[in-house]
Amino acid sequence: MTEPVKPLSTKVRIAASLPRRYRAEQRFRLYGRAAIVLAISALALLLFSVGAQGFSAFSIYRFNLPLHLDAKLIDPKGTEDPAIIAKGRYRKLIQQALSDAFPDVRSRKDKRQLYALSTGLNSVSLRNRVVEDPSLIGTAIRYTAPLSDDLDLYLKGEITQRHFTNEATPLTIDQGPAKILTLSGSPDTFSAIMDQLRRSRHKAATRLDAQAAKLRENLQTATAEVAKIQTTRIEELATKADTMRKDANAATLTLGANDPSILLGFHKGFIKATEISPHSLSGKVLRPPTSMQDVQNWRVLRLDLPERARRVSDQQAVWAESLLQAGFLKRSFNAVFFTNADSREPELAGIAGAMVGSILTLLATMLAAVPIGILAAIYLEEFAPKNRLTDFIEVNINNLAAVPSIIFGLLGLAVFLNMFHMPRSAPLVGGLVLALMTLPVIIIASRAAIKAVPPSIREAALGVGASKTQTVFDHVLPLAAPGILTGTIIGLARALGETAPLLMIGMVAFIADIPKSLSSPATAMPVQIYLWASSAERSWESRTAAAIIILLLLMIVLNLTAVFLRHKFERRW
Amino acid sequence: MQAKASSAPKVRARNVNVFYGSKQALFDVNLDIPDCSVTSFIGPSGCGKSTFLRCINRMNDTIDICRVEGDIHLDGLDIYARDVDPVILRASVGMVFQKPNPFPKSIYDNVAYGPRIHGLASNTDELDGIVETSLKRAGLWDEVADRLDEPGTGLSGGQQQRLVIARAIAVRPEVILMDEPCSALDPIATAKIEELIDDLRAHYCIIMVTHSMAQAARVSQNTAFFHLGKLVEAGPTEQIFTNPNDTRTQDYITGRFG
Ligand SMILES: Nc1ncnc2c1ncn2[C@@H]1O[C@H](COP(=O)(O)OP(=O)(O)OP(=O)(O)O)[C@@H](O)[C@H]1O
Numbered sequence: 001m002t003e004p005v006k007p008l009s010t011k012v013r014i015a016a017s018l019p020r021r022y023r024a025e026q027r028f029r030l031y032g033r034a035a036i037v038l039a040i041s042a043l044a045l046l047l048f049s050v051g052a053q054g055f056s057a058f059s060i061y062r063f064n065l066p067l068h069l070d071a072k073l074i075d076p077k078g079t080e081d082p083a084i085i086a087k088g089r090y091r092k093l094i095q096q097a098l099s100d101a102f103p104d105v106r107s108r109k110d111k112r113q114l115y116a117l118s119t120g121l122n123s124v125s126l127r128n129r130v131v132e133d134p135s136l137i138g139t140a141i142r143y144t145a146p147l148s149d150d151l152d153l154y155l156k157g158e159i160t161q162r163h164f165t166n167e168a169t170p171l172t173i174d175q176g177p178a179k180i181l182t183l184s185g186s187p188d189t190f191s192a193i194m195d196q197l198r199r200s201r202h203k204a205a206t207r208l209d210a211q212a213a214k215l216r217e218n219l220q221t222a223t224a225e226v227a228k229i230q231t232t233r234i235e236e237l238a239t240k241a242d243t244m245r246k247d248a249n250a251a252t253l254t255l256g257a258n259d260p261s262i263l264l265g266f267h268k269g270f271i272k273a274t275e276i277s278p279h280s281l282s283g284k285v286l287r288p289p290t291s292m293q294d295v296q297n298w299r300v301l302r303l304d305l306p307e308r309a310r311r312v313s314d315q316q317a318v319w320a321e322s323l324l325q326a327g328f329l330k331r332s333f334n335a336v337f338f339t340n341a342d343s344r345e346p347e348l349a350g351i352a353g354a355m356v357g358s359i360l361t362l363l364a365t366m367l368a369a370v371p372i373g374i375l376a377a378i379y380l381e382e383f384a385p386k387n388r389l390t391d392f393i394e395v396n397i398n399n400l401a402a403v404p405s406i407i408f409g410l411l412g413l414a415v416f417l418n419m420f421h422m423p424r425s426a427p428l429v430g431g432l433v434l435a436l437m438t439l440p441v442i443i444i445a446s447r448a449a450i451k452a453v454p455p456s457i458r459e460a461a462l463g464v465g466a467s468k469t470q471t472v473f474d475h476v477l478p479l480a481a482p483g484i485l486t487g488t489i490i491g492l493a494r495a496l497g498e499t500a501p502l503l504m505i506g507m508v509a510f511i512a513d514i515p516k517s518l519s520s521p522a523t524a525m526p527v528q529i530y531l532w533a534s535s536a537e538r539s540w541e542s543r544t545a546a547a548i549i550i551l552l553l554l555m556i557v558l559n560l561t562a563v564f565l566r567h568k569f570e571r572r573w
Numbered sequence: 574m575q576a577k578a579s580s581a582p583k584v585r586a587r588n589v590n591v592f593y594g595s596k597q598a599l600f601d602v603n604l605d606i607p608d609c610s611v612t613s614f615i616g617p618s619g620c621g622k623s624t625f626l627r628c629i630n631r632m633n634d635t636i637d638i639c640r641v642e643g644d645i646h647l648d649g650l651d652i653y654a655r656d657v658d659p660v661i662l663r664a665s666v667g668m669v670f671q672k673p674n675p676f677p678k679s680i681y682d683n684v685a686y687g688p689r690i691h692g693l694a695s696n697t698d699e700l701d702g703i704v705e706t707s708l709k710r711a712g713l714w715d716e717v718a719d720r721l722d723e724p725g726t727g728l729s730g731g732q733q734q735r736l737v738i739a740r741a742i743a744v745r746p747e748v749i750l751m752d753e754p755c756s757a758l759d760p761i762a763t764a765k766i767e768e769l770i771d772d773l774r775a776h777y778c779i780i781m782v783t784h785s786m787a788q789a790a791r792v793s794q795n796t797a798f799f800h801l802g803k804l805v806e807a808g809p810t811e812q813i814f815t816n817p818n819d820t821r822t823q824d825y826i827t828g829r830f831g
């Protein structure tokens with residue numbers, strides 16, 4: 001009677017354990033999904049932060065000014081000799097063009113500021129244009145060049161937000177003492193601006209209070225000496241905050257160095273507010289208005305960051321705004337970024353040099369590593385006898401794949417540069433070093449792909465009388481090709497993103513020309529990113545991010561190629 | 574143990590010992606196999622049938638640990654002699670495996686591969702001819718004539734096995750080795766292959782491993798029984814099945830073991 005009971009109890013037992021099994025499965029699925037969500041959100045975060053930072057580098061503000069190619073400054077004796085034309089004073093010509101746009105700028109200090117709107121290096125492009133076409137000398141042309149990177153950032157609102165308000169209440173202009181104009185209107189015309197200023201002063205005072213509070217907290221733990229100094233500092237802060245609050249509540253506000261800049265634009269001119277009361281505003285002329293008649297339409301530009309805390313002065317900001325309003329400044333696609341090599345000036349720097357350098361390096365890597373790697377894999381997998389020596393070789397290939405890349409750089413430095421005296425900073429050497437690094441990856445991937453080809457295919461070929469070599473190249477290799485290609489491309493993609501070994505062989509130098517051959521000095525994209533990321537100026541930030549975007553795009557293209565090839569060559573057997 | 578004492582044997586094995594590393598798989602096998610007939614190898618699993626079959630086209634050379642001792646002669650020539658190239662040998666001793674293994678290429682290329690690498694055809698017309706006759710001999714032509722450029726792996730199992738036979742006969746071998754050619758096939762496909770083997774017998778020396786007594790009885794003229802690495806008994810199929818000399822053979826055939 002036990003016999004028929006047994007199957008039932010098995011069933012019952014299985015049924016009892018089922019919920020637990022399903023729960024385990026569900027848990028596993030949950031973990032899997034969580035892992036994928038985590039990975040994707042990390043990727044999205046990376047792409048978003050890089051994209052948001054780099055996006056602005058793809059456009060740039062360029063000025064377009066009438067420029068008189070004065071023969072006196074290029075070729076005063078009329079020799080038409082290209083050597084002399086090449087030595088013309090093009091920088092001076094560009095400066096003149098800027099002066100012509102703002103004829104009121106007289107003092108040397110102001111002129112220096114004005115000329116900073118265009119980097120001195122812009123003269124190179126102007127010179128090239130004239131050398132190419134000497135008939136331009138003596139004529140007037142339109143000259144276009146990128147605006148200085150600081151002003152570019154300013155106009156993109158990345159230094160401080162540009163708050164514009166347009167007003168349409170009538171104002172009368174009174175000429176004050178030297179370079180001071182006073183605008184008056186109905187009461188309350190400027191109340192809104194004053195409220196803003198008051199608020200920002202109160203905020204600053206609160207910040208000082210908080211600073212003082214923090215210092216006071218630390219007092220207990222400080223030694224007597226330090227405490228004494230800190231007490232005086234706390235008192236200072238308190239009085240400063242007090243005066244700030246008092247100033248904020250005054251009926252007439254006098255603007256100081258810590259206040260936001262209030263720039264008032266009318267009649268194509270600009271003044272910078274120095275004193276504001278509800279019905280009148282006095283300010284220093286930064287760009288003279290075209291007329292002194294009553295004003296109907298005017299606008300206020302508020303820059304919250306005080307002038308002394310930024311690299312663009314109010315004066316320069318006014319010039320940039322004027323050029324923008326007059327249509328002499330345009331934001332356009334930053335083609336320079338894709339056609340130029342590196343430069344000291346961010347507005348003239350591009351990634352073309354690094355990109356060509358990377359492509360040449362990758363080419364050298366490919367030429368060296370791919371044939372050697374694949375042939376080595378074929379030999380080891382199909383031909384080599386299986387003995388201690390081949391085991392030893394296999395272990396060492398696996399070890400090589402785990403060696404930190406900088407070691408390969410040191411090896412390249414010692415062997416290629418010091419022993420064989422190959423050129424420094426050259427894509428050839430970089431490529432060879434990366435080839436050493438990629439070789440084990442390619443060998444391992446290729447061996448795995450070859451091993452995965454079913455032995456029945458080999459037997460079939462050998463059975464009809466194919467030689468070993470014919471078997472391998474006619475049947476095994478085509479079947480292993482997708483795997484080999486994927487492994488190779490992934491290895492190359494890794495090489496494309498590699499920095500450390502390239503640093504060791506001098507591919508980290510500043511190189512302002514696009515490399516022309518495998519032996520000319522070059523950098524690679526990841527090295528360029530590294531170089532820009534460690535530069536101080538703000539404008540490099542967005543360019544670094546833009547270069548990262550392009551490197552990522554290159555990687556994605558490479559990896560998509562791998563996927564595509566895999567699908568194209570994949571066969572069933 | 575001579576099968577046909579009258580005519581000279583096609584394949585002659587003397588004192589064949591085979592080792593996988595230190596393990597011996599065949600012990601002193603002596604066997605004569607006549608031409609233009611079908612010879613079956615029967616015996617329990619692991620007794621060394623495949624091993625012996627693979628000695629005849631030196632397929633065992635591809636296994637590193639495998640060592641063959643003794644003499645195997647094909648038409649009186651020692652196939653293990655120094656100056657014999659296994660590539661040439663395999664062109665005259667074709668092989669069909671247990672699992673159909675067509676190349677992942679077109680039907681045409683599957684059959685044409687052998688003639689191509691051996692340079693058997695001087696132009697494409699001739700090659701087309703070889704492919705056609707081979708497929709016809711393998712009884713596959715009518716089924717695939719209009720889709721020669723489709724992949725050989727897309728055929729059914731039985732069709733694949735006949736394709737593989739066509740591939741083997743395309744290089745005009747003298748001997749065809751078949752290792753359990755029907756083990757993966759249904760009865761209808763099996764019948765087709767058996768019919769084919771019977772047709773091919775007129776031109777080739779066919780050696781076949783099989784686990785089916787009925788099949789051995791149906792298609793082969795001679796039968797060899799292996800047991801534990803030893804050749805127990807060989808002779809005309811009728812005699813082996815009706816009147817075996819050895820009790821082990823008797824037991825195996827009547828299904829008492831194996
Ligand atoms: N590649 C190999 N390496 C090691 N031992 C092997 C190898 N191939 C076969 N052998 C051994 O040799 C012996 C004979 O094997 P073989 O394949 O010839 O048997 P078989 O008679 O064909 O069996 P089956 O009917 O199951 O195919 C077996 O004991 C097997 O374990």
Ligand SMILES: [Mg+2]
Pocket residue numbers: 622623624752
């Ligand atoms: Mg077998």
